[in-house]
Amino acid sequence: MKLTSKSVALVPIIVTVATAAIGATLIAPPAANAASTLGAAAAQSGRYYGTAVAASKLGDSTYSNILRTEFNMVTAENEMKWDATEPNRGQFNYSNGDRILNTAVGNGSRVRGHALLWYQQEPGWAQRMEGSDLRQAMMNHVTQVATHYKGKIYAWDVVNEAFADGNSGGRRDSNLQRTGNDWIEAAFRAARAADPAAKLCYNDYNTDGINAKSTGVYNMVRDFKSRGVPIDCVGFQAHLTNNAPSDMRQNLQRFADLGVDVQITELDIAGSNQANAYADVTRACLAVTRCTGITVWGIRDNDSWRTGENPLLFTNSGAKKAAYNSVLAALNSADPGTTTTTTTTTTTTTTSNDPGTGGCTATVSLNQWNEGFVATIKVTAGSSALSGWTVTTTLSSATVTGSWSANRSGNSGTVNWTNVDYNASVPAGGSTEFGFQGSGSGSGLNPTCAAR
Ligand code: G3I
Secondary structure: OOOOOOOOEOOOEEEEEEEEEEOOOOOOOOOOOOOOOHHHHHHOOOOEEEEEEOHHHOOOHHHHHHHHHHOOEEEEOOOOOHHHHOOEOOEOOOHHHHHHHHHHHHOOOEEEEEEEEEOOOOOHHHHOOOHHHHHHHHHHHHHHHHHHOOOOOOEEEEEEOOEOOOOOOOEOOOOOHHHOOOHHHHHHHHHHHHOOOOEEEEEEOOOOOOOHHHHHHHHHHHHHHHHOOOOOEEEEOOEEEOOOOOOHHHHHHHHHOOOOEEEEEEEEEEOOOHHHHHHHHHHHHHOOOOEEEEEEOOOEHHHOOOOOOOOOOEOOOOOEOHHHHHHHHHHHOOOOOOOOOOOEEEEEEEEEOEOOOOOEEEEEEEEEEOOEEEEEEEEEEOOOOEOOEEEEEEEOOEEEEEEEOOEEOOOOEEEEEEOOHHHOOEOOOOEEEEEEEEEEOOOOOOOEEEEO
16 A cells, blocks of 8 residues: 655554455355365365376376376476486486376376476486586576476476575575575576476475575565566475474465465375364465465375375375365365355554655554464655665564564564665665564554664
């Protein structure tokens, strides 16, 4: 919302309060015409349900029957990776990748391409390379593989797992990263040039909830979108144990709000709460319009890379598990005309001090649910550029549990937020955003902005 008043300097003005209730009932009964397979159930809301596939298992009739009947998206578990497709520099081998693709197409499924660049499963020759020689080999690999599969891939994981675990929010060290920080955007540009029809995704793990790592990815995606780097989607692997992160939906939504699709790309869940957790992940995706589909990382428990953890939807003998039934029920509950499962209130409150010359305004967009919220704060410069800014918020009945793109003074009461290095400069009339997650109520934040 644009502010027009210039007459009352430094006086807080409440400009707009708009409140919309989204969904308010508990689990809907299955639709009368509930679908009986995962793919068909997901398709009712325009989504897909996929699985990772291993070429070596396609001859197993139990495996291939479940694949054909239940799933409508396929990811090659290993066969489109760098070590499989370019075992020697400049010599490409697509035999197993093509087998999977042709099987999927024969079944009426689409294909997610996985993965053009990943620091693991590099062929030995690439592992031994560094610098500009490696950069050239990387870009050639992206171009060649994306060209081979041109027009046949729904979405490519262009780059996989480039961010570090832990609290840094930064990139993971690898020989790919050491070729220069721009390697990810260079890969996305090369992929777009080779296959303009494929959606181009960044994919990672431990990014399923709001945390330092997912915020690092979020900042990269936001930067890419602002500079026109071609990115269309973000994959959240969701290798989980017992529970989905409580803020998974909010995390998916904040990425979607950047203008990218989001997808659950490698789902598997170990532990005794498996069936509930699978339903929670399903509902998190269904609640986000731009969450276009879910892929599980294998079919039967003994197909999983997590040996002995039984994290998938089918038993070793191919029987449906309780987790399967809970996913199917959740997908069927999203049938148009039925209801959603949580109570959420989205409130957009715009509060400002008049920027005057050299000042700034702060507005907040609040996504509040029962026990917490995500606040996104937009800082807009007045008629002069900013070289730094401070936003003050009031958290009278809330505690900040995580934040991104700003430094903060505390976590409750009066909280001051100051720019970080990369968003200190805001041109006249321009804007930047930061955000935070909190427990409690986010109403009455009343952000005010001052130039530093
Ligand atoms: O094919 C060879 C076989 O010939 C050999 O005898 C055997 C001996 O170890 O190895 C076989 O290759 C294995 C391959 O899976 C196929 O089974 C590799 O050793 C093994 O490392 C490889 O593991 C894969 C792993 O990525 C590699 O890091 C898993 O199958 C695959 O599920 C896993 O998938 C990754 C995603 O790509 C990215 N996100 C995490 C996910 C789980 O780690």
